[in-house]
Amino acid sequence: MSQYTKILVAVDLSEESAQVSERGHAVARSNNAELHLIHVIEPLSFAYGGDIPMDFSGIQDEILQQATQQLKRFAEANGIDEEHQHIILGRPEAEIHATAKELGADLIVVGSHGRHGLALLLGSTANGVLHGAHCDVLAVRVARHE
16 A cells, blocks of 8 residues: 555535544654545536626635635544645646646545546546646545435
């Protein structure tokens, strides 16, 4: 098994993020590796396209501020200092790849929902991270709490 030195854990700040973080922590402990958290916020303009004549900047700023506070609380609860917290605005797959490369991460940990069928094996973000990564990717199957 590889000896990992820097691990990037991608979280969406949902309830399932704890499962992903726990797995990242376990791998980090067993490898004595440095652990980083990343949360990527997709710009509202991506979701709605350029066809809607609205200024999303105020809403986007509010979303970014709330996500920053959530990530800070999540990181503190998981013992991850501020220098190892990354919150970025952009396309999740691209920003996770870029941050992993910038940090020199040798493992990315991401959550995946265990849906049925080969096409749904990984969620779109997990699938995108897996297929464009320049390092190992650990897809943690997360269970939804219902």
